[in-house]
Amino acid sequence: MNGNDFTFVLDGENIRFEPGQTIMEAASQAGAYIPHLCYHPEYRPRGSCKLCTVKINGHFGTACTLPVQPGMQVENDTDELNLMRRRVVQMLFIEGNHYCPFCEKSGNCQLQALAYHVGMQDSHFPHFFSLRQIDASHPEMLLDRDRCIQCELCVRASRETDKKSIFGLAGRSTSTNLVINSESGLLGDTDFSIHDFAAHICPTGALIPKREGYPIPIGERLYDHQDISAVGHLHPNAAQRGESK
Amino acid sequence: MSKIRVATCSLAGCFGCHMSFLDLDERIADLVELIEFDRSPLTDIKIVDAAGVDIGLIEGGVCNAENVHTLREFRSRCRILVAVGACALTGGVPALRNRIPLQECFAEAYLQGAGIEAPQVPNDPELPLLLDRVYPLHEVVRIDHVLPGCPPPADAFWELLTALLAGREPDLDYALRRFD
Ligand code: SF4
Ligand code: SF4
Ligand code: FES
Numbered sequence: 001m002n003g004n005d006f007t008f009v010l011d012g013e014n015i016r017f018e019p020g021q022t023i024m025e026a027a028s029q030a031g032a033y034i035p036h037l038c039y040h041p042e043y044r045p046r047g048s049c050k051l052c053t054v055k056i057n058g059h060f061g062t063a064c065t066l067p068v069q070p071g072m073q074v075e076n077d078t079d080e081l082n083l084m085r086r087r088v089v090q091m092l093f094i095e096g097n098h099y100c101p102f103c104e105k106s107g108n109c110q111l112q113a114l115a116y117h118v119g120m121q122d123s124h125f126p127h128f129f130s131l132r133q134i135d136a137s138h139p140e141m142l143l144d145r146d147r148c149i150q151c152e153l154c155v156r157a158s159r160e161t162d163k164k165s166i167f168g169l170a171g172r173s174t175s176t177n178l179v180i181n182s183e184s185g186l187l188g189d190t191d192f193s194i195h196d197f198a199a200h201i202c203p204t205g206a207l208i209p210k211r212e213g214y215p216i217p218i219g220e221r222l223y224d225h226q227d228i229s230a231v232g233h234l235h236p237n238a239a240q241r242g243e244s245k
Numbered sequence: 246m247s248k249i250r251v252a253t254c255s256l257a258g259c260f261g262c263h264m265s266f267l268d269l270d271e272r273i274a275d276l277v278e279l280i281e282f283d284r285s286p287l288t289d290i291k292i293v294d295a296a297g298v299d300i301g302l303i304e305g306g307v308c309n310a311e312n313v314h315t316l317r318e319f320r321s322r323c324r325i326l327v328a329v330g331a332c333a334l335t336g337g338v339p340a341l342r343n344r345i346p347l348q349e350c351f352a353e354a355y356l357q358g359a360g361i362e363a364p365q366v367p368n369d370p371e372l373p374l375l376l377d378r379v380y381p382l383h384e385v386v387r388i389d390h391v392l393p394g395c396p397p398p399a400d401a402f403w404e405l406l407t408a409l410l411a412g413r414e415p416d417l418d419y420a421l422r423r424f425d
Binding site: 093097098099100101102103106107112115116119121122123124126127129131218225227 | 328331334335336337338340341343344378380381383384388391392393395417419420422424425
């Protein structure tokens with residue numbers, strides 16, 4: 001290996017990378033899937049969901065934030081990591097209130113799809129049944145905080161793409177909460193629009209258009225037959241509409 | 246060979262999981278060659294035989310004191326206990342009341358709701374007391390296997406039962422692990 005050898009090892013395979021890439025970027029460029037929820041290729045990584053945790057030269061780290069180094073040995077698709085990821089997804093479920101059977105996002109939801117991917121069948125932990133405020137004040141969009149996983153994708157999209165800074169996270173630990181930048185704290189009192197990029201980036205059913213209901217029949221939704229590792233790199237916009245791009 | 250004994254039961258559920266089980270259709274005929282039902286809405290036997298059964302399937306969450314009693318007794322008499330469906334696994338639709346204080350639920354249902362005559366909160370000692378919240382089964386007893394779904398597809402019941410009868414771990418493939 002010399003200084004110009006820009007390869008690293010992912011699950012036993014040699015992968016080329018471009019200097020400056022994160023493990024996540026290099027892996028997805030090479031077509032390898034690393035589970036993720038808070039990562040989006042267009043935004044600076046936040047590293048909060050921990051689903052992309054991999055083992056780098058024997059140590060745990062988040063693939064979406066760590067730059068690749070030549071010769072790195074990265075483990076991704078292992079039983080150990082997938083069991084840990086299953087526990088992480090289960091924690092996301094019990095912290096919020098996820099009623100998939102009647103959620104409009106069901107079948108097109110990245111959180112649910114990741115639960116399928118990591119083999120989650122039950123919630124394992126006691127449920128918090130936390131009390132979170134639903135915000136139905138906006139004419140076009142519903143904010144159901146019960147389904148929010150605090151990935152900050154709407155925060156980043158609103159700030160960086162829409163130049164509006166409508167969303168933010170407040171509080172710490174289990175009382176972390178998605179807050180709205182208006183005097184009343186209500187979404188309806190902002191200039192948020194269904195045409196904003198932020199209106200179509202939520203990986204779950206937390207920020208969802210009103211009056212659409214269940215537009216795609218069961219059996220034809222994005223993740224009904226395909227694992228998220230097969231369609232996981234889709235732009236969330238396409239995932240939102242259940243399109244295969 | 247004596248048949249494997251199976252019991253089924255519904256707590257705070259809608260019997261939809263039982264209906265999905267019946268969607269096994271003609272495969273039920275194959276199944277009854279191998280299993281015998283004990284307590285179940287299908288047999289109308291109300292209490293599991295004191296000698297116990299091999300496999301118990303429970304749908305629904307835990308919403309009142311009677312559910313707790315039934316679940317604990319069921320657990321103690323089933324060698325393998327299977328939590329079936331979204332309500333058993335997460336509380337499901339009945340758990341929507343968890344965000345509303347019990348007094349407010351009572352008031353809406355019995356005192357202030359539309360069309361109520363002679364408003365009063367029922368108080369007969371025969372009525373089971375409601376719990377503060379609707380709980381998933383695993384918060385009350387130990388669970389051995391689960392079938393997710395609302396309801397779980399008939400094929401998931403088939404895989405579970407045929408696996409347990411053959412003494413292997415049930416393995417639900419992608420299409421059988423739905424949350425809705
Ligand atoms: S947001 Fe996703 S995980 Fe949550 S209830 Fe809806 S479909 Fe289920
Ligand atoms: S509303 Fe959606 S995009 Fe925004 S933080 Fe919550 S889960 Fe993420
Ligand atoms: S995708 Fe890396 S921490 Fe969320």
